[in-house]
Amino acid sequence: MAKEKIVPAPDADSKPFWEACRDHKLKFQKCAACGEVRWPASILCPQCHCRDARWIEASGRGIIHTFVVYHQVFNPAFKDQIPYVVAVVELEEGPRLLTNIVDSPPESLSCDLPVEVVWDDISEEFSLPKFRPLPG
Numbered sequence: 014m015a016k017e018k019i020v021p022a023p024d025a026d027s028k029p030f031w032e033a034c035r036d037h038k039l040k041f042q043k044c045a046a047c048g049e050v051r052w053p054a055s056i057l058c059p060q061c062h063c064r065d066a067r068w069i070e071a072s073g074r075g076i077i078h079t080f081v082v083y084h085q086v087f088n089p090a091f092k093d094q095i096p097y098v099v100a101v102v103e104l105e106e107g108p109r110l111l112t113n114i115v116d117s118p119p120e121s122l123s124c125d126l127p128v129e130v131v132w133d134d135i136s137e138e139f140s141l142p143k144f145r146p147l148p149g
């Protein structure tokens with residue numbers, strides 16, 4: 014059982030996010046008062062404490078804010094993927110997602126590199142947003 018990968022555990026706030034992911038869409042709450050696009054999903058805007066928000070669809074593009082290459086097996090479920098890249102991607106809309114960079118050799122990556130979302134369908138229920146460098 015230690016070999017199980019960690020799967021998302023949606024709560025009431027994040028359920029719409031994960032439902033959108035299943036449709037290969039990145040959706041975030043945008044505050045009705047100050048316009049802050051927030052992540053993680055929450056009942057209140059962290060900037061202005063307004064409760065009113067609507068869900069917007071993000072472009073799926075952003076830049077690598079920071080990243081690390083994993084060479085050690087910390088979880089046996091990931092041992093076939095070594096080395097893999099864990100990154101914080103800053104989306105055009107503002108939110109920063111903790112994610113993986115895929116489809117690219119780790120040594121080719123750098124901070125501020127433009128990336129786009131790709132979908133990893135891990136089950137019928139869940140698709141994980143991951144990112145790859147934009148072509149060119």
Ligand SMILES: [Zn+2]
Nearest residue numbers: 044047058061
């Ligand atoms: Zn706000």
